[in-house]
Amino acid sequence: MIARVGLSLFQTLEVSGAWAVALCEYVGSIALLFVQTVGGCFIRPLRRSALIYELWKIGLQSWGIVSIASLFIGMVLAFQSAYQMQKLAAEIYIASLVALSIVREIGPVITALIVAGRVGSSIAAELGTMKVTEQIDALVTLAADPVRYLVVPRFVAMVIALPLLTLWADAIGILGGFLIGTVKLGVLPSLYWKMTTIPLVLKDLTSGLLKAVIFAVIICIVSCFEGFRTEGGAEGVGRATTLAVVSSFILIIAADCFFTALFYFVWT
Numbered sequence: 001m002i003a004r005v006g007l008s009l010f011q012t013l014e015v016s017g018a019w020a021v022a023l024c025e026y027v028g029s030i031a032l033l034f035v036q037t038v039g040g041c042f043i044r045p046l047r048r049s050a051l052i053y054e055l056w057k058i059g060l061q062s063w064g065i066v067s068i069a070s071l072f073i074g075m076v077l078a079f080q081s082a083y084q085m086q087k088l089a090a091e092i093y094i095a096s097l098v099a100l101s102i103v104r105e106i107g108p109v110i111t112a113l114i115v116a117g118r119v120g121s122s123i124a125a126e127l128g129t130m131k132v133t134e135q136i137d138a139l140v141t142l143a144a145d146p147v148r149y150l151v152v153p154r155f156v157a158m159v160i161a162l163p164l165l166t167l168w169a170d171a172i173g174i175l176g177g178f179l180i181g182t183v184k185l186g187v188l189p190s191l192y193w194k195m196t197t198i199p200l201v202l203k204d205l206t207s208g209l210l211k212a213v214i215f216a217v218i219i220c221i222v223s224c225f226e227g228f229r230t231e232g233g234a235e236g237v238g239r240a241t242t243l244a245v246v247s248s249f250i251l252i253i254a255a256d257c258f259f260t261a262l263f264y265f266v267w268t
Helices: 002-043 048-088 091-132 135-141 146-184 189-197 202-228 233-265
Strands: none
Touching: 002 146, 002 202, 048 091, 048 146, 091 135, 091 146, 091 189, 091 202, 091 233, 135 146, 146 189, 146 202, 202 233
8 A cells, every 4th residue: 555655656756747847848948949039139130021021910910800809898898897887876987997907908918819819820830831841941951040030020020010909909999998988878978088098197008018018929939939849740730839829828818917916016
């Protein structure tokens, strides 16, 4: 009996150690790719054609779905706020609640999740296909740095496009709340606008944009990393795409929790 317990404990420790080693290796590899990418941004001039193409693909092609999602989220948030505020006869504060929630939290997170699902999966699939078809190996053979050639343009474009998309999502989300507040709930447009702008300060907008930059880094680095380590043909490309999206979602939510707490306790 004691021997079985000892064996079970040993196996548990062995599995836990293997998980810990794999996690450290994963985090270390992503950190190394991040350092190489940031360094590659300053070594040589960026390829403008690649940067413009990535900005078009990440920013303009995501504009429509971000707009639709943000509009409906603003409407839903106004309805849910009204459900509680009407009990307190405080309908005028719906505008403030909607604006602060969208600018500080919902706008950056929803935009990042949409971009991660749409663009992050595309990046992982593209690089994964290049890896299994040995195109990345061909770049190395030609003395071209794959990180500099493939990752840096996507990284810079993501860091530029995601905050801009977040600003747009904030505006459309507030517009959705404005439509519900004025048309359905009967709040005067001038009063709604006043209660929207009064509580908003520069810190609220800045914290949301800082989150957007962090989320952009997470999406690009994780998606590129999963693409670079793809193995196993078409099945491996599908697996890498799934891992890129799932990992990005988890890290975005975790980073949002961390930076929300940081801004709350430190940046006050």
